[in-house]
Amino acid sequence: MLRLKNLTKTYKTGDKALTNIGLEVPSGQVLALIGPSGAGKSTLIRCINRLVEPTGGEVWLDDLELTKLGSAGLRKARRSMGMIFQEYALVERLTVMENVLSGRLGYVGFWRSFLRRYPQSDVDEAFRLLDRVGLLHMADKRADELSGGQRQRVGICRALIQNPKLLLVDEPTASLDPKTSRQIMRLITELCRERGLAAIINIHDVALAQMFVPRVVGLRSGEIVYDGPPTGLSPDKLTEIYGEEDWEATIEAAEDDDEIEAAE
């Protein structure tokens, strides 16, 4: 469904962030993108919806070449790509409900959204989503009254109300404690399964990625150096991606967590 061909990004500063990336993500597949700081993970995710403009290559979503679209076409295409951010990117002074509904901005037009007149069907869907993520009772709270985990749940609802085919998820757990991180990863992967959504999740925590996704792509210096199941991430492979480190502990952590998961 998503195809990247020779995707390349060189920033104006001369930093080469991505070099000839080729990647295919079938519909409904959730994959984790791992790699050290500066490997190009955020750039890759942002080149897909062109928040960052690629300098070479092609991005295809089904039969649409995103890299060829003008601004109107891009605006429309972005509806089918929901984004979830590390820092949640909520509007602090707006309520949870208003933040969720802002995910419909690409559909309802400026004046309607400015006047906050969303169709009833959008409001109903927002209530359904908030219920699904356990935040129904918080619909009228202001975003700045929420915890990090609750904020990320709102961010998830806002992305899903767009009715996307693809979720682009940038470090969803980087600001969260370990338990909340697991809950958020579980929620994202469950929702993708329920809705048949594909997702690319950029994540620092290798053990967390290994617990929740069937496919891991490892980036190093703007190139893909691993693409396979989490079980294939041997200490050697992790060293190739991240450099020298004691990886046995990380792998054991993922295995321990599997046992805890199974017991839960």
Ligand SMILES: Nc1ncnc2c1ncn2[C@@H]1O[C@H](COP(=O)(O)OP(=O)(O)OP(=O)(O)O)[C@@H](O)[C@H]1O
């Ligand atoms: N706006 C920018 N201008 C210039 N160079 C940039 C910009 N954004 C990123 N880079 C460079 O591009 C490379 C890839 O950065 P990117 O943020 O995509 O990596 P990352 O893997 O997401 O890192 P992190 O895990 O730390 O977020 C780095 O060398 C970075 O310095």
